[in-house]
Amino acid sequence: SQWGEENLQALSIQEGEDVTMNCSYKTYTTVVHWYRQDSGRGPALIILIRSNEREKRSGRLRATLDTSSQSSSLSITAAQCEDTAVYFCATDGTQVVGQLTFGRGTRLQVYA
Amino acid sequence: NAGVIQTPRHKVTGKGQEATLWCEPISGHSAVFWYRQTIVQGLEFLTYFRNQAPIDDSGMPKERFSAQMPNQSHSTLKIQSTQPQDSAVYLCASSLRDWGVQNTLYFGAGTRLSVL
Numbered sequence: 687s688q689w690g691e692e693n694l695q696a697l698s699i700q701e702g703e704d705v706t707m708n709c710s711y712k713t714y715t716t717v718v719h720w721y722r723q724d725s726g727r728g729p730a731l732i733i734l735i736r737s738n739e740r741e742k743r744s745g746r747l748r749a750t751l752d753t754s755s756q757s758s759s760l761s762i763t764a765a766q767c768e769d770t771a772v773y774f775c776a777t778d779g780t781q782v783v784g785q786l787t788f789g790r791g792t793r794l795q796v797y798a
Numbered sequence: 799n800a801g802v803i804q805t806p807r808h809k810v811t812g813k814g815q816e817a818t819l820w821c822e823p824i825s826g827h828s829a830v831f832w833y834r835q836t837i838v839q840g841l842e843f844l845t846y847f848r849n850q851a852p853i854d855d856s857g858m859p860k861e862r863f864s865a866q867m868p869n870q871s872h873s874t875l876k877i878q879s880t881q882p883q884d885s886a887v888y889l890c891a892s893s894l895r896d897w898g899v900q901n902t903l904y905f906g907a908g909t910r911l912s913v914l
Contacts, residue, residue, distance in 0.1 A: 719903075726907065728802070728905025728906050728907050729841070729889075729903070729905050730905065731902050731903070774841065785831075785854060785856075786901070786903060787843065788840060788841035789840070791840060791841075
């Protein structure tokens with residue numbers, strides 16, 4: 687079965703620093719989703735990268751995808767306190783339409 | 799657009815009691831998903847519907863858990879004879895389509911179920 691997993695589970699950085707979170711997955715995926723979850727809320731999509739893309743940017747966010755190593759990363763430039771959240775990668779699969787498999791998540795704490 | 803609405807936000811049940819969780823998806827979305835979130839297991843897929851029809855319930859515990867979608871405006875997750883290990887946040891999500899890049903999940907805030 688397919689799964690996704692972040693390599694780091696908790697990160698704590700100072701405001702203004704850059705940070706990168708990694709995700710590896712075991713089976714083919716057509717797209718990698720990155721979600722963030724704020725305390726008391728459900729996850730929300732922040733960036734999505736397709737299998738034919740190597741890099742995707744959105745504001746201070748940058749996602750990369752390496753299909754040969756089946757890994758993706760999410761980078762945040764100049765992190766701010768409001769970036770504090772849990773970040774998940776999620777992958778789909780060609781075998782099971784619809785279901786997204788989520789990684790374990792990385793808890794990011796940005797302090798002033 | 800109010801987003802995906804889940805009720806109640808918190809539910810406390812005694813061991814052996816029944817719990818029914820409600821979800822109102824975003825209007826116009828064809829797919830509705832249920833996930834369970836715990837510290838230990840993370841986000842686990844339970845089941846999903848497409849155009850109200852059950853498509854995949856491979857993540858549902860075979861006993862005691864059931865899900866329905868009687869109409870396009872709501873879905874329910876029912877847990878019979880709740881056990882302490884059922885304690886979790888149950889998340890409902892909807893998406894415009896259930897495949898491809900349009901399979902972006904819009905999650906509700908979740909229902910936190912506590913079984914005493």
